[in-house]
Amino acid sequence: MTKIARRGLGRLGLAAGAAATLGGGAARAQTPTTLKVIWMGWPDNQVNPLMEWFEKRNPSIKLAVEKIPFNQIFQTIEVRLQARNADPDIFICDSPLTASYGARGHLMDLTPHLDASRFAKSALAASTYDGKLASAPFGSSMQVMFYNKALFKEAGVAPPPADVAQRWTWEKTVEAARKLTDAAKGQWGYAFEQSERPYQLLPLGQSLGGVALSPDGFKATGFIDSPAFVEAYTWMQRLYTDWKVSPQGQFDPNIPVEMFGNGKIAMLVAGTFSVATLQQRFPNLDFGVAPIPYFEKGKPVTPTGAWHFAINPRTRNQAQTLTFLNDFMTEELHSLWFKLRPYPPVLKSIWDSEKATFDTDMWRIVRHELDNTALPRPATPGFREYEDLVRVALRDIQTGADVKTALSGAAQRIDREMQKYR
Amino acid sequence: MTPAPAGRLVLGALRYAAMVVVAAVLLLPIWWILVSAVRPGSEIFRYASDVGWRTLVPEQLTLEHVRTMLGSDMPRAVFNSMVVSLTTVAAGTMINAAAGFAFAVFAFPFKRALFAFVLLTFMMPFEAIVIPLYTLIRTLDWTNTYAALIVPDLANGLVVFLFRQFFLGIPREIYEAARVDGASWWTIFLRLTMPLSGPTIATAALMQFIHQWDAFFWPLVAASTPELIVVQVAIARNITLEQANWGGLFASASTAILLAMIPFLLLQRYFIRTVTASPDK
Numbered sequence: 156m157t158k159i160a161r162r163g164l165g166r167l168g169l170a171a172g173a174a175a176t177l178g179g180g181a182a183r184a185q186t187p188t189t190l191k192v193i194w195m196g197w198p199d200n201q202v203n204p205l206m207e208w209f210e211k212r213n214p215s216i217k218l219a220v221e222k223i224p225f226n227q228i229f230q231t232i233e234v235r236l237q238a239r240n241a242d243p244d245i246f247i248c249d250s251p252l253t254a255s256y257g258a259r260g261h262l263m264d265l266t267p268h269l270d271a272s273r274f275a276k277s278a279l280a281a282s283t284y285d286g287k288l289a290s291a292p293f294g295s296s297m298q299v300m301f302y303n304k305a306l307f308k309e310a311g312v313a314p315p316p317a318d319v320a321q322r323w324t325w326e327k328t329v330e331a332a333r334k335l336t337d338a339a340k341g342q343w344g345y346a347f348e349q350s351e352r353p354y355q356l357l358p359l360g361q362s363l364g365g366v367a368l369s370p371d372g373f374k375a376t377g378f379i380d381s382p383a384f385v386e387a388y389t390w391m392q393r394l395y396t397d398w399k400v401s402p403q404g405q406f407d408p409n410i411p412v413e414m415f416g417n418g419k420i421a422m423l424v425a426g427t428f429s430v431a432t433l434q435q436r437f438p439n440l441d442f443g444v445a446p447i448p449y450f451e452k453g454k455p456v457t458p459t460g461a462w463h464f465a466i467n468p469r470t471r472n473q474a475q476t477l478t479f480l481n482d483f484m485t486e487e488l489h490s491l492w493f494k495l496r497p498y499p500p501v502l503k504s505i506w507d508s509e510k511a512t513f514d515t516d517m518w519r520i521v522r523h524e525l526d527n528t529a530l531p532r533p534a535t536p537g538f539r540e541y542e543d544l545v546r547v548a549l550r551d552i553q554t555g556a557d558v559k560t561a562l563s564g565a566a567q568r569i570d571r572e573m574q575k576y577r
Numbered sequence: 578m579t580p581a582p583a584g585r586l587v588l589g590a591l592r593y594a595a596m597v598v599v600a601a602v603l604l605l606p607i608w609w610i611l612v613s614a615v616r617p618g619s620e621i622f623r624y625a626s627d628v629g630w631r632t633l634v635p636e637q638l639t640l641e642h643v644r645t646m647l648g649s650d651m652p653r654a655v656f657n658s659m660v661v662s663l664t665t666v667a668a669g670t671m672i673n674a675a676a677g678f679a680f681a682v683f684a685f686p687f688k689r690a691l692f693a694f695v696l697l698t699f700m701m702p703f704e705a706i707v708i709p710l711y712t713l714i715r716t717l718d719w720t721n722t723y724a725a726l727i728v729p730d731l732a733n734g735l736v737v738f739l740f741r742q743f744f745l746g747i748p749r750e751i752y753e754a755a756r757v758d759g760a761s762w763w764t765i766f767l768r769l770t771m772p773l774s775g776p777t778i779a780t781a782a783l784m785q786f787i788h789q790w791d792a793f794f795w796p797l798v799a800a801s802t803p804e805l806i807v808v809q810v811a812i813a814r815n816i817t818l819e820q821a822n823w824g825g826l827f828a829s830a831s832t833a834i835l836l837a838m839i840p841f842l843l844l845q846r847y848f849i850r851t852v853t854a855s856p857d858k
Contacts, residue, residue, distance in 0.1 A: 193801075196814050198822075221801040224813035231797045238712045242720070341627030409821035413622035428819040436619055 188475050189217045191243040193232055195462060196224040201495040208491060209482050216475050229539065236261045236467070244470040245479055248290045250281035250460040251532040251542075254372065257284035258536035258576060263466040265291055268480055278501035281460045281531045290463035291480060294498030297459055297521045297529065298348070298355065298426050300448065301433070304441045306342070306421040310334045315422075315445035317516040319523045322455060323448045325359075325390065328422065332400035335421035342418070344400035346411040348425035351549045353532060353542055354458050355424065359391060360384035361530055362453040372535030373577055375569035379545060380562035387450070388549070389558045396555050403553060416440055427499065427521055444517045446524065459529035461498055499525060540572040607834065608633060613827035614642055621823045642824035650803060651829050654811035655836065661726045661807065662789040666782045669731045673781060674774065676732070677740025678766050682752060692741075699734035707798060714799050725799040726807070730789060736781045743777040744770060779847030783840060790837050808833045 194202055199222075206218045221243075223231050232246055236256070248256065256262050265288045271279055278292035300315060300323075307314045312331050315323045323331075332344025349355040357367045365383030368375055378384075394401040402420070405411055415423040416437035423429075424447055433440060449455040464483070466476045482488060489502045493509065499521050500506060506513060506522065513522065535541060548565035552558050609632065613621045616635035624632040679685075680692050710729060719725045747770060755765045771778070793809040801810070812833060815826035 195817070197817060198820075219802065222803075222814070223797055223801060224810060225817045226813055227794055227797050230794065231801070234707050234711050234798045237708045238715060240712075240715065242715070408819070409816065409823075410622065413821075413823070414625075416619070417623045419622075426819050432820055 187215050187217045188472050189219050190245060190472055190475055190479060192218050192220045192479075193228075193235065193243045193246040194220050194222050195228060195247050196222040197496060204495060205483075205488065205492060208488060209479065212482060213475075213478055216478065218479075239469065241467065241469045241471045243467060244472055244476050245464060245466055247293075248463045248465040250278075250290065250292070250463050251534070251538045253282055253290045253463065253465075254284045254534045255536045255538050256465060257287075257289045260468065261465070262289040263468040263470070263476075265289065265466065265480065268477060269484065273484075273502055273504065275501050275503055275525060277459050277525055277529050277531060278461075278463075281534075282463055284534070290465040291484060292461075292463050292501035293483070294461045294492065294496070295459060295501050295525065296426055296428075296461040297457060297499050297524050298424050298447055299517055299520050300422055300424045300445045301415060301429065301442050302422045302445060303415065303418060303420070304443055306335055306418065307331075310421075314443055315448075317443065317445055317520065319446045319455075319520060322446045324451045325362075325448045326451050328448045329394070329398060329400065332394075332422060333398055336400045338399070343402050343414070343420045345394065345422045346401050346405070346414070346420045346424075348411050348423060348429065349408045350401075350411070350553060351406045351546050352408070353545045353549070354460070356388075356391070356549055357532065357545075358447070358456040358458050358530065359387035359450075361456040362449045363387050364453060368533035368535055368541065372533060373537070373570075373573045375541065375566040375573075376563070378566070379569070380559065380566045384562055385559050388552050388562065390450075392552050392555070392558060395553050406550065415442075427517060428497065430517060431497065444520065446520045455524075455528045456530050457524040457528045458532075459525060460531040461501075535573070536576040537569070537573045541569050544568050544572070605633065610827050610834070611831050613823065614831040615639060615828075617641070618824045621827070642828035645825055646828040646832065649811070649825065649829075650806050650814075651808075651811045651832065653804075654806045654808045655832070657723075657726075657805055658790055658792075658808040660723065661792075662786045664723075664727050665730050665789045666785050668727075669733060669736065669785045670778055670781055672731055673733055673736040674740045674771065674778070675766065676737045677742075678744050678770060680737070680741040681744035681747075682762075695734045695737050697734070698732075699738075703794070707795070711798055719799075721800045721802045721805060723800075723805070726789075726792070726796055726805065729795070729799075730785070730792075733781075733785060733788070736784060739777055739781055739784075740774070743774055747773065776847040779844040783844055786840050787837065790833070 192206075202220065202222060206220050210216065210218060228247070229249070229252070232248075235243060236246075236259075248262075253262070262284070269288050269291060271288065274282075274292050275295060278295050279288075282288055282290045282292050284290075302314050304314065312334050315328075315331075328345060335344035336342060347355055353367070360379075360381075360383050361367065363383040363386055365381050365387065366378050367384075368378050395403045402411070402414070405414070408425075411420060411423055412425055412429050412432055414420045415425075416433055418440070430444075433442060447455065447457050466480065470476050484502075486502060486504050486508065489500060489505050490508060492498075493500055493505060493512075500509075512518070532538070533541065544565045548556075548561040551561045612633065612635050615638050617637055617639050618641075620636065676695070680688065680695075714720055714725050714729070717724075719728070751769065752765055755769055760769070791809060792807060793813065796805070796807045796810055808829075812826065812829045815822040815829065
């Protein structure tokens with residue numbers, strides 16, 4: 156330890172000496188303010204260009220960016236915020252957690268600093284807590300159904316159309332999936348990318364008219380265990396246990412995408428981002444896209460919500476964090492971000508400035524869904540607990556648990572957890 | 578009744594067959610990780626759902642993932658984890674052995690209560706103390722330093738317990754004889770008991786090494802700058818919710834497994850001896 160500190164001192168000494176030798180110009184320059192930023196652990200080449208762009212524009216501000224892997228990002232942010240000090244200045248925020256952070260005083264009110272009219276409706280809804288803009292929308296999300304053209308041809312099944320007006324029903328999807336499943340070849344007809352996550356699976360119950368949580372955000376009993384969700388998840392369970400068209404136990408969202416790329420899954424409902432993975436990793440794969448199906452007696456509902464960022468109200472560098480906010484809300488930066496990582500944009504103007512990019516089946520579907528069928532996850536201060544408990548129930552249901560019992564058990568536990576936020 | 582020679586042979590064969598099956602079940606997933614590090618990215622999951630010989634034997638070999646890994650932050654992470662693990666082992670062994678010695682040999686007020694407290698520390702879930710620990714480290718201005726990674730893990734209740742149990746087994750007469758000969762307690766501790774504790778030191782060292790080598794959550798909380806990245810964090814950075822670099826993940830996980838095996842292979846003889854030895858031997 157002492158050794159390291161000494162080495163650090165030595166380096167400081169060298170730097171000071173060099174500055175003095177160079178005529179003192181560097182020494183006279185103002186020390187830049189460093190902002191501590193916690194960001195998602197996306198690959199460096201998708202994060203660094205954004206940060207470099209900002210630092211170039213603002214030579215007096217340095218960014219100390221910590222890129223935290225997805226598996227531990229929420230727990231890490233939790234510990235840092237609960238210490239209730241000025242660290243970090245800025246942090247990435249999963250949109251449904253906005254209410255949770257807001258209720259505990261971890262978010263600066265951004266209402267005076269953001270022009271709400273520039274954002275897509277769904278992004279705005281996800282960033283609002285207690286009537287204020289509490290997190291800054293940074294990228295939205297949407298899912299579509301990918302299908303393997305060769306497997307459809309081989310099975311003699313007509314593929315699902317890309318036209319949202321001719322969207323398949325879940326009933327029709329299962330019918331096709333049964334024809335496309337070949338147990339001997341380890342080939343499955345259909346799979347969910349996130350087969351245990353409320354993000355992807357709440358829309359099943361919502362498609363049948365279910366409401367995932369009470370409007371005040373504190374009660375799950377009578378909502379997540381209502382007849383609509385019981386019916387939807389009974390259907391989902393049959394994919395694994397009865398029709399056997401979906402691979403059981405693939406809870407890591409990256410694995411179904413790999414299996415689809417390898418021709419082991421014929422239809423996969425997955426995030427738009429998977430398109431880049433599929434194109435880069437499986438250049439010979441011939442796949443098409445279609446909108447997410449819906450239940451015959453229900454209506455189409457799709458998932459949305461994504462990454463926002465927020466400002467710690469205890470920051471000692473308020474002026475600099477607001478500069479960050481303003482710069483990270485410019486069209487120029489969002490355009491760069493979209494090119495690095497193509498999440499559906501939250502700034503309405505990007506849809507017009509990148510018109511050529513969006514002229515594909517997938518983006519046409521995405522735009523339609525965001526405007527018409529997308530439903531964000533429930534806004535509640537207890538979202539983390541809600542998500543964790545629903546995930547456990549969904550895992551159990553997939554592996555054969557009684558649907559009503561699993562959902563009611565989860566609902567009761569959620570209600571108990573919510574008490575502390577009332 | 579002793580079985581006939583033929584019967585004994587069959588029994589022996591069956592026993593070996595059962596052991597081979599158990600060993601295969603335990604080792605094949607690790608083998609799969611190792612071969613996945615040297616097979617092309619698009620091939621990793623091709624035979625994962627219909628398990629057969631091609632799942633375990635790659636059709637093509639490539640060093641692409643290893644090369645990418647060497648250009649990533651993994652080498653830096655290995656260096657940092659080595660510094661952290663070895664420093665913890667060196668300093669931690671001395672501190673915990675000294676504490677164990679004190680609990681075994683000296684009589685002092687509240688000894689039982691204090692020892693119960695030591696036992697409590699290793700039964701406490703880390704999540705329960707992480708927020709106050711982080712606040713403490715921040716107050717000391719240690720965030721993003723090696724100290725933040727090393728110091729909280731130096732004292733280890735389980736290792737103190739292990740040393741105490743071992744020292745209790747040494748007859749008191751030996752200490753008394755040394756005292757009569759004029760040896761100080763430090764001399765007794767360093768020159769008499771420590772040289773006798775080889776297997777316990779080996780066990781303690783391995784436990785502390787693996788604990789630090791596997792550290793993931795605390796380094797993210799207390800020292801997450803790129804300069805202080807540790808092995809488990811570098812491995813996890815290959816995977817996000819929407820995207821996975823499987824080749825990079827398996828190459829870095831294989832490296833971490835192989836490096837962590839070295840101290841085990843070196844010290845396994847002692848390790849087994851301590852685990853099987855009873856304290857009053």
